[in-house]
Amino acid sequence: MSASIELPVLKHRDDAHPLYLDYSATTPVDPRVAAKMIPYLTENFGNPASRSHPYGWTAEEAVENAREEVAKLVGADPREIVWTSGATESNNLAIKGAAHFYAATKGKHIITIATEHKAVIDPVRELERQGFEATFLIPEPNGLVDIEKFKAAIRPDTVLASVMFVNNEIGVIQDIEAIGHICRANNVIFHVDAAQATGKVQINLEKLPVDLMSLSAHKTYGPKGIGALYVRRKPRVRIEAQIHGGGHERGMRSGTLATHQIAGMGEAFRIAREEMDTENERIRRLRDRLLQGLLEIEEVYVNGELEHRVPHNLNISFNYVEGESLIMAVKGIAVSSGSACTSASLEPSYVLRALGRSDELAHSSIRFSIGRFTTEADVDYTIELMKSKIGKLRELSPLWEMFQDGIDISKVQWAAH
């Protein structure tokens, strides 16, 4: 059983070696996946495009087996799977490739969601620079897209809609089926970024009305640097290639394929298909335990709704605690925070802002993401750590003091700064 596999590097040893709770950023490679990859790094190193010798054939066979495994996890035909270097490339290829291919016949309007990953937002912005128009729909405060609002955003010249299956920050699951039917009815190409969904939600593209779907290996215990784009054959969806060359992947994506990475993605997706039901149940129990523990702290807010959400994700704001000092305080766990202060400016999470969260609450949010190697002891450690550190920071916080004195902080006139 997967939970019995120990990866010591993910455990808390000291603050320089924190507990890994950032599975939505990336997952460690499952040891079974690594075992599958290594032979293709050593003895079977051929170029799968070399048709003239067994080095190439062995590689090609591995690539095709993996293609089948990837297809199986999402209910697709192997011929609908195009390898890419990762979900970012898949998103770029799907969005720019479909928009360019269909612009002349369908139009130049694109619909997407304000809470999409940057790898969707930025290609759409690039298309805007090229003369396309885009609507960035604001989701409801629970993170979900209102189907009626989506329908209302469709125009006669809408060529493409892109909606992510599972949000990377708050884990909410969009109603892809309903949105897909609307797209079908309106002759709109529908792309879904499923990087955060594989192995977490059931996907059956035989039934799901989706035209293009981006897949990533490294969010599902596979290696980094490999992903795929699902391109529907019936009814056939066309895309314009973004990388041209030797004509690999039926001309949709050129470049030498990294056989070991493809083999790794195939194995990762096979494991996901076979184990996701039991794994999700186990992870849900852990997430619920973590949630119960954290709710014992006053003034905490769960970001995004809990019902339509993958069990792996818990995103919580701790009121009256500043984001960066919060991250400093929780050095014992490796998590992501809503405040990406990469440079001089503090930039609160645009996803949480789109849900209507104040800057302060967005800054003080933490995304806990749980995965295959998380244990109950890890969750208990996290709860105790958060209780003690939040308590300490609030001791220091003048805002907490004011809150306890019954002062409404939103009504205070703050000096310009």
Place this chain on the structure above:
Amino acid sequence: MAYSDKVLDHYENPRNVGSLDKNDPQVGTGMVGAPACGDVMKLMIKVNDDGIIEDAKFKTYGCGSAIASSSLVTEWLKGRTIEEAYAIKNSEIAEELALPPVKIHCSVLAEDAIKAAVADIKAKQAAKDNA
């Protein structure tokens, strides 16, 4: 973000955390910053009749550098006159804590907090003299 050992020390073991009685005529309060900007500093000083700061306390909502800057100034303020306190420059704070350029604003905020607390105690004294 690489913090200096001094910042980490003040962050881990902040000095003089707390509040003084804000209604005490000898206590001056400075509250600067705003939650939306990511830092709020509250600095309180108790000044005796000779104009010497006897005690200083702080509470800060902000990053590690903001917490360290305010913790440091509470140490510096004790025993100084309010004039000496008023003369403290943010560059001294930044230098002492080896703040990186992106964190200089934290030292500015600490200087502002001192000035606000001193202004408050002066206002209280003036009100008392006028009474």
Place this chain on the structure above:
Amino acid sequence: MNDTYLDHNATTALDRRVLDVMLPWLLEQAGNPTSRHTFGRTARNAIEHARTQVAEACGAHASQVIFTASGTESNNFAIKGISANLTHKRVLLSTIEHPCVARPAATLQAQGFAIERIDVDYNGKLNKAQLKTQLKKPAGLISVMLANNETGGIQDIAQIGELVKQAGALMHTDAVQGLGKLPLHFNSLNVHAMTISSHKVHGPQGAAALILDKRVDIQPLLHGGGQEKGLRSGTENIAAIVGFGMACELAMTNLAHFSSHTAALRDRLEQGLMQLNATRTSITIFGKTTARLPNTSFFAVDGIEGETLVMALDRAGFAVASGSACSSDSTEPSHVLLAMGVSEDLARGAIRVSFGTNNTLQQVDDFLATLTQEISRLKQLTSIAA
């Protein structure tokens, strides 16, 4: 597989020492280099170390290295990305470029670009006089490969780059086949962008780089998370990048040996071919009199299809190529040879042997013996058929 691998220009076996530095990133380390926690920072440091190793192997500064997923991607990035911001919408390419330079350039035509070819001579050398004439009209970007994957022919990139620079245009070179086989000094090649790739130097597939003069205004090919200073979005393939770095370091250490060793093998092979030639078989070695990569020999046996011979050699345990791996799916004759003015019939007979450090003189002798046998067998077959 105990076969003899003689196809190092297609891809190379991973060096054991490269594998060793990669394994921790596959087995133990988690962490997205974008994350700010320890796991992320460790990953970030590993990438920056690899960046330095790659830079040193090609005479560049670390800040000039942009990691990508393949040589193909680097070439697409250079051609499309640089062209996007050009004033003069005119791009010149040699006639022997790899499809991953030629095809992205072809797509530019739809955006109003003029794409022009620069011819090569019978040895595959670029016609510099023609280039000079072409450069009299304003041009935006010139792309000429440093060493050809099929013939191994080397261009005088520094000289060509100088001409381009004087004309005020930008210059890109595909140096995928040069890395590890020749000394490479980006900063003295007079080019603005240079493509290199990991899996040609005993590194893993899945990592490559574009070396870029930072003054060049380039449009990203992939938009998203803003990795590689916004020029190449997408979570970094750490294991492959770390492996690429190590492979570059090893290639540098091994460069002198590679050069002398593979040249000795190649010379032995070509002596053998000449002896065969002296008997009753007509063999043409392409580009023999020009500067070539030390490890590459590209030749044709008159009257025998290259594809047929490659298959026969494969059954006998020797992996060679009939052309570039990318085009070995098609039976079209090599576009490189046609560009050099080789007849279609002769071009169809082309076989590429490309050596690596691990090949031995004994393997060359065995190969020659098998080749001789297979040629006579195939000749008999064809004569029976005729």
